[in-house]
Amino acid sequence: MATDLHRQVTTEATATDAVRVAGLTRAFDGRPVIDGLDLTLRAGEFTVLLGRSGCGKSTLLRVLAGLDREIEGTVLVPKRRAVAFQAPRLMPWKRVWRNVLLGLPGKPERAVAESALEEVGLGHRSGAWPKTLSGGEAQRASLARALVREPDLLLLDEPFGALDALTRIKAQHLVAELWQRRGCAVLLVTHDVDEALLLADRVLVMRDGAIAHDTSVPLDRPRSVGTPGFAALRSRLLGELGVEQPAAAPASASAA
Numbered sequence: 001m002a003t004d005l006h007r008q009v010t011t012e013a014t015a016t017d018a019v020r021v022a023g024l025t026r027a028f029d030g031r032p033v034i035d036g037l038d039l040t041l042r043a044g045e046f047t048v049l050l051g052r053s054g055c056g057k058s059t060l061l062r063v064l065a066g067l068d069r070e071i072e073g074t075v076l077v078p079k080r081r082a083v084a085f086q087a088p089r090l091m092p093w094k095r096v097w098r099n100v101l102l103g104l105p106g107k108p109e110r111a112v113a114e115s116a117l118e119e120v121g122l123g124h125r126s127g128a129w130p131k132t133l134s135g136g137e138a139q140r141a142s143l144a145r146a147l148v149r150e151p152d153l154l155l156l157d158e159p160f161g162a163l164d165a166l167t168r169i170k171a172q173h174l175v176a177e178l179w180q181r182r183g184c185a186v187l188l189v190t191h192d193v194d195e196a197l198l199l200a201d202r203v204l205v206m207r208d209g210a211i212a213h214d215t216s217v218p219l220d221r222p223r224s225v226g227t228p229g230f231a232a233l234r235s236r237l238l239g240e241l242g243v244e245q246p247a248a249a250p251a252s253a254s255a256a
Contacts, residue, residue, distance in 0.1 A: 017076075018043045018153050018185035019064060024073035025209075026059055033059050035209035037073075043152070046179055046186045048196035050241060051206035057189045060206070061157050064187065078185075081153040082146035086161045088138040090130035097126040100145045108148075116144040119181075120174060136167040140174070147178065154179070156188040160195070172198060176221075193237050197230055198223050205240045213240040 019041035026034040033056045041047055051057045062068040063075060065083040090099045100113035110126075117123045120140040130138060139159055146154060156175070160168045176199055179186050190196060196203045197217055205213035215236070219227050225234075 020076040022074040048200040078152035082151040083155040086158040088142035116148040
């Protein structure tokens with residue numbers, strides 16, 4: 001079921017769409033960061049949003065999360081949605097399980113939090129203080145806090161950006177497993193093209209406040225950078241991002 005973030009919403013969501021955006025504009029000091037953006041995200045689809053810094057990716061995610069309502073246009077999102085940011089944003093004076101329940105209506109029991117923590121492999125740390133967690137553990141606690149809301153739309157704003165390389169790989173695998181298990185729509189904002197292709201059903205490139213490129217990722221799962229077709233998709237996306245590719249080395253002369 002969907003709800004509007006702006007009074008101009010006039011349509012109803014369907015079972016096949018998790019998000020519908022039409023003519024979305026968000027300006028700061030008169031300068032539009034998002035400018036007439038149109039977007040549909042399908043239910044259960046894993047979508048990754050790429051783009052250069054300042055192109056409006058995080059602003060769009062905040063609008064979809066309901067954290068920014070100073071908008072023009074039409075936005076339709078599920079009522080049940082959750083967001084996880086690059087910084088885990090855990091309250092240091094609350095134990096991990098209490099952080100997971102933070103903001104939930106009513107008085108949910110500790111078991112609800114512990115179930116979500118078990119799902120992300122952090123059940124053994126439910127009673128710990130946030131300052132004792134590693135970076136990867138803190139990010140998993142943040143994911144548990146999102147999952148406990150049973151979202152139909154999970155919004156991830158560069159959640160792996162502050163992690164070291166090995167922890168980042170583990171976190172990517174965890175998110176992929178959670179998505180496959182939960183079946184919710186996911187929108188992940190990242191700068192990492194490889195990460196996008198490892199995780200996504202669909203990749204969007206944002207430029208000048210609008211979606212400039214939209215492509216499906218028809219690669220078999222599980223994936224690696226060596227998966228057939230991966231390199232060609234990577235090259236195409238880098239081109240859309242304005243990253244010049246090195247010229248191919250000239251072929252060696254044939255032996256006489």
